[in-house]
Amino acid sequence: MTADIVTRLRAAGCVFAEDEARLIAATAQTAAEAAAMAERRASGLPLEHVLGWADFCGLRIHVTPGVFVPRRRTEFLVARAAALAPPGAVVLDLCCGSGAIGAAVAARCGVSELHAADLDPAAVRCARRNLAPLGGRVYAGDLYAPLPAALAGRVDVLLANVPYVPSDEIPLLPAEARLHEPLLSLDGGADGAAVLRRVAAGSGRWLAPGGVLLTETGERQAPLAAEALARAGLAARVAESDEATVVIGELRGRPSPLSPPSPPPAPAGTPPGGG
Incomplete structure (x- = not known):
């Protein structure tokens, strides 16, 4: 099944046909579903929309056609x-x-x-x-x-x-x-x-x-x-x-990783700038 998908994806110009075919084969429940997914990919649909998910930061993120794919x-x-x-x-x-x-x-x-x-x-x-x-x-x-x-x-x-x-x-x-x-x-x-x-x-x-x-x-x-x-x-x-x-x-207002802690207040009578 995977070999047939690779052939179809290569014919459509998919650069990473082997990798994409493996993902399609692993996601599809049946050979017919895998073939249909390969056809959608060959028509130009983003791989993530074909699979129904995107790999992002090690998470499987659900995506559907028409939704922005996380980069x-x-x-x-x-x-x-x-x-x-x-x-x-x-x-x-x-x-x-x-x-x-x-x-x-x-x-x-x-x-x-x-x-x-x-x-x-x-x-x-x-x-x-x-x-x-x-x-x-x-x-x-x-x-x-x-x-x-x-x-x-x-x-x-x-x-x-x-x-x-x-x-x-x-x-x-x-x-x-x-x-x-x-x-x-x-x-x-x-x-x-x-x-x-x-x-x-x-x-x-x-x-x-x-x-x-x-x-x-x-x-x-x-x-x-x-x-x-x-x-x-x-x-x-x-x-x-x-x-x-x-x-x-x-938004300044309390210490954060972007702002160093404020210096302690100067003792009374100390001129500004520390002299």
Whole structure:
């Protein structure tokens, strides 16, 4: 069965036909189902949509056709977020898609509360399936709009994997993304930073003192993202790996991994600057 699938995938131009065939064969319940899955893959459907799941940070994340597929490069954002999360963190995953990022952060460091939101109904259904075992709550709506008021001022880690492809570059994306993932998960506006500016502008109401906002962005958009976070009153910095760029903003107010402890107050009568 696997040999037949490999042949079909190779004929369709799949570069990793052998690996994909093994995954299809392992996922399918019958030979007929495997053949049907191979045909869907050969037609151009992303492998993760064919399988019904994506491997992300060692987790099997449920995805369905039409939902944004979590990228391996985004595991860098997860690592940064997990390193910054305080014990028992309250985590919010905005533009959550399948909920992969929130699930991965919760799996790595443990959280006291996990919340997520997305505008796309298909994504919300996926996220609910992925986050329910973790006790996560998923809301349907635009950015902060559907969140419960009780969450305001309590978010320790705000994850926002917003779309950041400039609108006029959408036609240049690979067909798998352009044809099979929702435009709202890809299109970041004229300069790629439109959605991030909205996230940054509203973050102050929801972040706890010392809370952090993390967003993945393109290398060209990183200065725009850092500027947006700074305008929102966050102390911003850029973290980079070989494959990904993450911009991190901190709402100052209590010690956090991004801010050194404040020096002790000077004794009465000591002139400013320590003389």
